[in-house]
Amino acid sequence: GQNIDQPTEMTATEGAIVQINCTYQTSGFNGLFWYQQHAGEAPTFLSYNVLDGLEEKGRFSSFLSRSKGYSYLLLKELQMKDSASYLCAVKDSNYQLIWGAGTKLIIKP
Amino acid sequence: GAVVSQHPSWVICKSGTSVKIECRSLDFQATTMFWYRQFPKQSLMLMATSNEGSKATYEQGVEKDKFLINHASLTLSTLTVTSAHPEDSSFYICSASEGASGNQPQHFGDGTRLSIL
Numbered sequence: 740g741q742n743i744d745q746p747t748e749m750t751a752t753e754g755a756i757v758q759i760n761c762t763y764q765t766s767g768f769n770g771l772f773w774y775q776q777h778a779g780e781a782p783t784f785l786s787y788n789v790l791d792g793l794e795e796k797g798r799f800s801s802f803l804s805r806s807k808g809y810s811y812l813l814l815k816e817l818q819m820k821d822s823a824s825y826l827c828a829v830k831d832s833n834y835q836l837i838w839g840a841g842t843k844l845i846i847k848p
Numbered sequence: 849g850a851v852v853s854q855h856p857s858w859v860i861c862k863s864g865t866s867v868k869i870e871c872r873s874l875d876f877q878a879t880t881m882f883w884y885r886q887f888p889k890q891s892l893m894l895m896a897t898s899n900e901g902s903k904a905t906y907e908q909g910v911e912k913d914k915f916l917i918n919h920a921s922l923t924l925s926t927l928t929v930t931s932a933h934p935e936d937s938s939f940y941i942c943s944a945s946e947g948a949s950g951n952q953p954q955h956f957g958d959g960t961r962l963s964i965l
Contacts, residue, residue, distance in 0.1 A: 772953055781941045781956040840891040
């Protein structure tokens with residue numbers, strides 16, 4: 740079966756750095772996406788990785804290792820507004836998006 | 849960037865009512881649109897994939913006669929919840945992508961919060 744694992748919940752301090760991990764087992768791979776979802780709102784697109792390595796976008800970076808079936812989202816200089824759920828999703832060989840259950844990130848002052 | 853508009857944002861209605869939700873891609877053509885449902889504190893659940901000009905593909909366990917999907921144009925898909933009951937109360941979210949290729953993200957509408965009394 741297809742499976743995406745990410746931690747259920749993480750806590751971090753304002754101004755710090757946090758890394759949210761995602762491991763996947765899918766039938767084929769056509770890219771990995773990270774989304775942010777604030778409570779009661781729809782998800783918003785953060786990043787896309789299809790080749791191994793690190794993609795940096797401001798305070799957010801996303802890393803991919805296809806051989807390990809592993810990705811992480813790195814958030815730097817955390818702000819209170821970063822409190823949200825972070826969803827990892829993988830496109831399989833049929834270009835269908837497989838979603839992880841999301842990681843709820845709690846930022847404390 | 850790509851914008852998806854979803855309407856209405858909130859619906860409160862009596863049991864037995866049918867509710868129509870619209871999803872529009874405002875600045876791009878969406879060959880494929882997706883309909884999700886999300887219960888409180890749970891993950892996104894894909895209900896169906898909507899392809900312009902053809903029948904929607906429903907996920908296992910989703911009743912196609914209960915959740916009617918129409919994707920009549922490249923910029924509009926609608927979801928109708930027929931004869932809604934309290935157990936259908938949920939957050940319904942649509943998304944669209946500009947193409948099926950790997951690097952095209954899904955862009956989400958703001959969601960519709962449906963409450964059936």
